[in-house]
Amino acid sequence: EPEVTQTPSHQVTQMGQEVILRCVPISNHLYFYWYRQILGQKVEFLVSFYNNEISEKSEIFDDQFSVERPDGSNFTLKIRSTKLEDSAMYFCASSRMTSGSQETQYFGPGTRLLVL
Amino acid sequence: SQQGEEDPQALSIQEGENATMNCSYKTSINNLQWYRQNSGRGLVHLILIRSNEREKHSGRLRVTLDTSKKSSSLLITASRAADTASYFCATDAFGGADGLTFGKGTHLIIQP
Numbered sequence: 001e002p003e004v005t006q007t008p009s010h011q012v013t014q015m016g017q018e019v020i021l022r023c024v025p026i027s028n029h030l031y032f033y034w035y036r037q038i039l040g041q042k043v044e045f046l047v048s049f050y051n052n053e054i055s056e057k058s059e060i061f062d063d064q065f066s067v068e069r070p071d072g073s074n075f076t077l078k079i080r081s082t083k084l085e086d087s088a089m090y091f092c093a094s095s096r097m098t099s100g101s102q103e104t105q106y107f108g109p110g111t112r113l114l115v116l
Numbered sequence: 117s118q119q120g121e122e123d124p125q126a127l128s129i130q131e132g133e134n135a136t137m138n139c140s141y142k143t144s145i146n147n148l149q150w151y152r153q154n155s156g157r158g159l160v161h162l163i164l165i166r167s168n169e170r171e172k173h174s175g176r177l178r179v180t181l182d183t184s185k186k187s188s189s190l191l192i193t194a195s196r197a198a199d200t201a202s203y204f205c206a207t208d209a210f211g212g213a214d215g216l217t218f219g220k221g222t223h224l225i226i227q228p
């Protein structure tokens with residue numbers, strides 16, 4: 001069964017450094033998402049992406065964050081200057097249909113980011 | 117309560133027993149999804165129930181949805197040790213917004 005994959009599984013970085021988290025969504029899916037889960041807290045929506053542009057973003061997704069689909073398979077989340085509070089598990093998800101919230105969102109295994 | 121709040125927060129039962137988890141939400145929805153998360157791992161989709169559905173089954177899972185009470189329940193029958201995990205409900209917003217809103221989850225422990 002097709003899966004969403006994410007790399008790396010773990011990333012440790014120094015505060016102020018840039019990080020890029022990578023995701024390969026399921027191949028025939030059209031909607032892509034990033035979520036994060038701070039340790040012990042809820043999973044929070046960051047951004048959705050469709051047709052090569054941001055469809056929706058939450059208040060968390062400020063100017064420090066950006067997303068890109070650099071080629072036909074990868075979907076990336078960049079954090080320009082990491083802060084301690086960016087430490088979290090970051091999940092990529094994808095869904096098949098154009099109206100993302102009305103279809104199942106399939107999640108990747110996550111990237112655990114630790115900012116020191 | 118906030119959108120997508122589960123209760124109980126934690127549940128410990130004996131293997132073979134049934135486990136019931138509840139979710140309440142505040143705004144109108146298109147659908148409600150249940151996910152499982154093993155400790156420190158990714159989210160595994162279990163079941164999606166649409167707002168015009170009242171009950172749905174998948175293997176040992178049974179989900180109900182009561183839109184008048186803005187609540188859903190997840191029943192796992194004949195529980196197994198491997199069912200030990202956190203279970204989350206996630207809702208969309210009726211306006212067709214993309215992002216799912218997750219609850220804090222129910223941590224289920226199955227005692228062998």
